[in-house]
Amino acid sequence: MPAPEESCDVNVVDNICRLSSDLLAEACQHILSYLQGQTSGVDSAEISDRFVRAGVRLGHDSLQDMVRFLLLTFRSAGKSNISADELVSKLEEGNPKWSKSSLQVLHKLWSEHGASVRAQQEARVMLSVGQLVDMQWKLGMAVSSDACRSLNSPYVTLLLKVAEPSGEIIQRSLELTIPQFQNLHKQFKEMAAVMETL
CATH class of the missing domain: 3.10.450 (Nuclear Transport Factor 2; Chain: A,)
Structure with missing residues (x-):
């Protein structure tokens, strides 16, 4: 899996680490639901509203960068067929600023949903139309x-x-x-x- 931080500003990691574990988990659930084929897309406006209600203010571009980063991270992890431990290890290698609580959330969610994301990606490849x-x-x-x-x-x-x-x-x-x-x-x-x- 390529290090997602290579294509993403270091500020994205800082913004992710500002979130509470529950808020990060909720944002990741939106993304994972999309990657598992349960929704037709990631509703950034809904994520933004939830952040505002929790008192976290992020600019539109910062939120979009965060969503893209998490989407790329989970999609790359699915394509590379890596475990939750490997995912966390790759993220830490890419940026030492990760908070322990953020990595724990990502580890837990990938442990629970990683297999389903991989299966959905394989199905999409098989069902893709030329x-x-x-x-x-x-x-x-x-x-x-x-x-x-x-x-x-x-x-x-x-x-x-x-x-x-x-x-x-x-x-x-x-x-x-x-x-x-x-x-x-x-x-x-x-x-x-x-x-x-x-």
Whole structure:
């Protein structure tokens, strides 16, 4: 796991250590809930309101930096498949200013939720959808095919290049009858019309 402090201002650690154990745990719970797929995002405004009610005043940028830091820390720990002890050790190596109570909170939360975060990240990778890079088509005449009832029927071959989430570009091909190709064309036009309204 890369040391998260390398990409984060030292002030973030100071701000985290200013929080009470309960307040830090509450903020981390928001982040861990997102990383476990229980929420659609991290609501920084809700975290900020909770801080204000507890008497902790942080500027908008400082709060955003803190949330990003904790998000990166937990996400990196999940990708690296490290234990709670290893997480705390990496954080201490990166910045000696960590308070013992803050590290205890992070250790406890990662012990409880780390496996779930890892599982969710693995599921996201498996469910990730690739991005269409290129599409080519050609018209042909069927000599034999499972989809065409009679020989000498026209068909369209589509060759799709897709960039997988891993970064690998793969090729997929499919044969469509003329009515299937016309239906696909119609669907693409409908998608384009919807996207223009966004």
